[in-house]
Amino acid sequence: MTDVRIQAQNLSKQFILHQQNGVQLDVLQQLNFTAKSGECLIFSGRSGSGKSTLLKMIYGNYLATGGSLQVKQGDTWVEMVGADPRSVVQLRRHTIGYVSQFLKTIPRVSTLNVVMEPALERGWSEDAARERAEDLLGRLNIPSRLWALAPSTFSGGEQQRVNIARGFMVDWDVLLLDEPTASLDETNRQVVVDLMQEAKAKGAAMVGIFHDQTVRQAIGDKQFNVSANEVSSHVQ
């Protein structure tokens, strides 16, 4: 179960602020880490150290400036540094899930359809997708009277839970989590911890940022301090 799914070697990221006299920000420098199937790696480090930037690089939103960042798709390694957009689309469809704090709402699409979409894209039947989506929405305490409505008018916490249901709809080999529990109460936070444990047990390699120490300690197997470029099996 502990096969490596992500490996970063001497990974660096620099931003150049073209609108501000071309100022260079060296955010990440020569990072080395791996993430394994069935484990949760937690990114830690001071505010502004580049944790979100690093997650976005794994998802292919930001391109590295140097080094190597590889993600395993099936039995094949995909190099994210210089990957063509089609490979990134394939990775996002089949391999990498991403749960951010915020739901990107699409007007007029119902909550149920927002949640079902990743499964329908993978060819699940409508019935199977609906059953799983209803189960997740129920577990995450979204009242059934809201399921047929578009989530654009939902509260922040409700939108976040719809986003989580969508993120956990199918099994991902790699699951990236950017503060998924940020605005949740304790009951719902525990539901998310349970969902993360289930995903780990099914072999997902999880990588996340969690400001809540209880969540970090419940779910984390290793911690990667982005500022210090150091992996530790002691999760704080």
Ligand SMILES: Nc1ncnc2c1ncn2[C@@H]1O[C@H](COP(=O)(O)OP(=O)(O)OP(=O)(O)O)[C@@H](O)[C@H]1O
């Ligand atoms: N698109 C961008 N263009 C320019 N600079 C950026 C961009 N994205 C991030 N940065 C800079 O990179 C640095 C790291 O930001 P990032 O959001 O990754 O940090 P973080 O560790 O996640 O912070 P926090 O814990 O406060 O959320 C910051 O100084 C930020 O200003």
